[in-house]
Amino acid sequence: MINHEKSKANALVFKKSVVIMWTMVKKNIKRQYRRSFLGVLWTVLNPLLTMLVMAFVFSQIFGRHGIDMDYPVYVLSGTIVFSLMRMGTAQALPCMVNNYDLLTKTRVPYYVFPTSSVLSSVVNFGFSLIALIIVMLIRIPNGVTFHPTMLMIFIPWLPSIFLFSLGLSFLLCTLYVRFRDVAHLYNVFLTLWMYLTPIFYSTVILPDYVQSVLKFNPMMHYLDYFRDLLLGIVPSWQEHLICYGVGIAAFLIGYLIFRWQRKKFILYI
Amino acid sequence: MSEEKEILVENEKSPSDTGNGDKTESVSKRRRICDLCRNRAEGTGNVLEENVLVDARNVSMKFRILTEKIDNMKEYFIKLLKGKIRHEDFWAVKEVSLKVYKGESVALIGRNGAGKSTLLKMISGIFEPTEGKILTQGNMVPLLKLGAGFDMDATGKENVYLNGAMLGFTKKEMDKKYDSIVAFSELEKFMSVPLKNYSAGMLARLGFSIAVDVNPDILLVDEILSVGDAPFRQKCAKKISELKASGVTFIVVSHSMQSVKELCEKAIWLKDGRIFMEGEVKEVADAYTLDCQQNPQRT
Numbered sequence: 001m002i003n004h005e006k007s008k009a010n011a012l013v014f015k016k017s018v019v020i021m022w023t024m025v026k027k028n029i030k031r032q033y034r035r036s037f038l039g040v041l042w043t044v045l046n047p048l049l050t051m052l053v054m055a056f057v058f059s060q061i062f063g064r065h066g067i068d069m070d071y072p073v074y075v076l077s078g079t080i081v082f083s084l085m086r087m088g089t090a091q092a093l094p095c096m097v098n099n100y101d102l103l104t105k106t107r108v109p110y111y112v113f114p115t116s117s118v119l120s121s122v123v124n125f126g127f128s129l130i131a132l133i134i135v136m137l138i139r140i141p142n143g144v145t146f147h148p149t150m151l152m153i154f155i156p157w158l159p160s161i162f163l164f165s166l167g168l169s170f171l172l173c174t175l176y177v178r179f180r181d182v183a184h185l186y187n188v189f190l191t192l193w194m195y196l197t198p199i200f201y202s203t204v205i206l207p208d209y210v211q212s213v214l215k216f217n218p219m220m221h222y223l224d225y226f227r228d229l230l231l232g233i234v235p236s237w238q239e240h241l242i243c244y245g246v247g248i249a250a251f252l253i254g255y256l257i258f259r260w261q262r263k264k265f266i267l268y269i
Numbered sequence: 270m271s272e273e274k275e276i277l278v279e280n281e282k283s284p285s286d287t288g289n290g291d292k293t294e295s296v297s298k299r300r301r302i303c304d305l306c307r308n309r310a311e312g313t314g315n316v317l318e319e320n321v322l323v324d325a326r327n328v329s330m331k332f333r334i335l336t337e338k339i340d341n342m343k344e345y346f347i348k349l350l351k352g353k354i355r356h357e358d359f360w361a362v363k364e365v366s367l368k369v370y371k372g373e374s375v376a377l378i379g380r381n382g383a384g385k386s387t388l389l390k391m392i393s394g395i396f397e398p399t400e401g402k403i404l405t406q407g408n409m410v411p412l413l414k415l416g417a418g419f420d421m422d423a424t425g426k427e428n429v430y431l432n433g434a435m436l437g438f439t440k441k442e443m444d445k446k447y448d449s450i451v452a453f454s455e456l457e458k459f460m461s462v463p464l465k466n467y468s469a470g471m472l473a474r475l476g477f478s479i480a481v482d483v484n485p486d487i488l489l490v491d492e493i494l495s496v497g498d499a500p501f502r503q504k505c506a507k508k509i510s511e512l513k514a515s516g517v518t519f520i521v522v523s524h525s526m527q528s529v530k531e532l533c534e535k536a537i538w539l540k541d542g543r544i545f546m547e548g549e550v551k552e553v554a555d556a557y558t559l560d561c562q563q564n565p566q567r568t
Contacts, residue, residue, distance in 0.1 A: 106413075179341055179342045
């Protein structure tokens with residue numbers, strides 16, 4: 001009976017956290033586009049315009065060797081997948097420090113802050129998907145087709161990259177409490193990471209040794225998986241294993257470090 | 270049976286106090302429950318008496334003060350290699366024990382830096398005591414800062430819901446409260462205006478209105494008993510005494526001896542993190558006032 005009551009209390013706390021997270025996600029999304037003329041429409045326009053620039057620049061400069069996909073769709077899918085991870089983690093990085101007031105003045109559970117950052121970027125990703133679908137519709141004359149495998153984007157693909165981003169966010173925001181340099185380092189690292197992810201090029205054009213190094217880039221696997229789904233291919237079980245293995249590992253490591261350091265946050269901020 | 274309920278309530282509090290219900294804590298909590306069951310027979314240990322809401326046992330809180338603030342890696346590793354990371358331990362609260370009974374409000378008074386707010390944060394579960402432990406039961410709402418987490422870019426209405434969520438209310442619950450909150454704040458005209466266009470007084474009024482529209486057993490208040498202009502202050506005072514009359518127990522940190530005397534039955538005078546004097550509110554408050562007059566300099 002005691003256990004039953006206790007789990008009920010835990011469920012209540014969790015329910016409260018969900019309310020807070022939801023409110024914070026809404027706040028984050030609204031804040032991005034507040035006072036802009038087109039408002040939330042920018043969540044769709046933003047990836048579209050980025051894609052246009054990239055498709056224009058890179059189709060002229062890099063060529064499209066080894067890409068068996070419609071190039072605008074290829075670039076856009078790369079952009080939105082990478083920015084799902086990038087936005088979530090970059091927003092989560094300073095979240096503990098920014099919410100100092102809430103940490104010391106209210107009893108909001110700590111995990112709410114990084115989680116709501118990543119959730120916001122998932123919502124943004126949802127809007128970007130609309131942009132992707134628009135581009136795919138436009139490119140139908142060029143041979144783009146819709147496949148039922150695209151539904152697998154929501155399950156199982158999205159949870160795996162969510163776990164990965166969340167784990168990374170936990171780690172980063174913990175580090176940032178102690179060392180403010182992390183923000184600058186992570187920024188540089190993100191740029192490097194972006195170029196090491198086949199967003200606008202195909203790994204085929206790279207030398208073999210670079211390709212074998214890139215295998216250790218988790219984002220490449222998430223991206224490959226995503227593009228497979230767009231092409232109507234059900235990814236192999238190895239890909240599932242890699243995506244979920246990396247996701248769960250990142251989440252556990254990040255969360256455990258976060259928990260371990262949690263009590264010290266208020267002392268260092 | 271009723272006693273068992275008491276224990277359950279005590280344990281229900283704990284996860285929300287610390288924020289997360291993690292494994293290690295739940296293990297220790299389970300152990301605590303076992304202890305509770307064992308101790309119930311003896312009538313000691315971790316069982317709270319029926320009418321005790323807060324029982325702090327010998328709590329201390331230590332802060333580490335780095336002799337110089339290191340917040341970047343370069344300095345940290347250089348200093349680490351040189352073995353030059355020094356901290357000073359600072360005991361904000363030292364070996365404080367107190368019991369708060371139901372319906373008996375308590376004031377924490379003392380000079381700046383005496384540890385009042387730290388103690389209040391420990392009671393609310395925001396800080397975890399370095400030593401000792403605090404048992405609580407009943408629904409406790411900490412009001413340590415008005416409008417903590419207000420989003421200046423969002424409108425008044427959005428912030429009512431946001432702040433409500435921070436205090437643990439769902440949207441549905443807030444829907445019910447919304448009208449009375451707005452009516453109390455007298456800000457009907459400004460609810461669709463972003464908070465950054467509010468005056469300081471309006472912000473305080475909105476924060477206060479949300480804060481007092483909660484129905485806790487214990488209200489932890491840090492120096493925010495009234496805000497705004499004179500008429501609004503009166504309204505605040507009236508609301509507070511209404512809450513008090515409805516059976517809410519207050520734990521108040523305040524420098525205003527007058528409001529402390531009106532609101533509380535007991536007072537605890539903290540000095541350098543320790544209890545210097547405790548007892549009837551009038552007695553302690555008067556002694557404290559006298560001390561402030563006689564020794565205006567900090568010791």
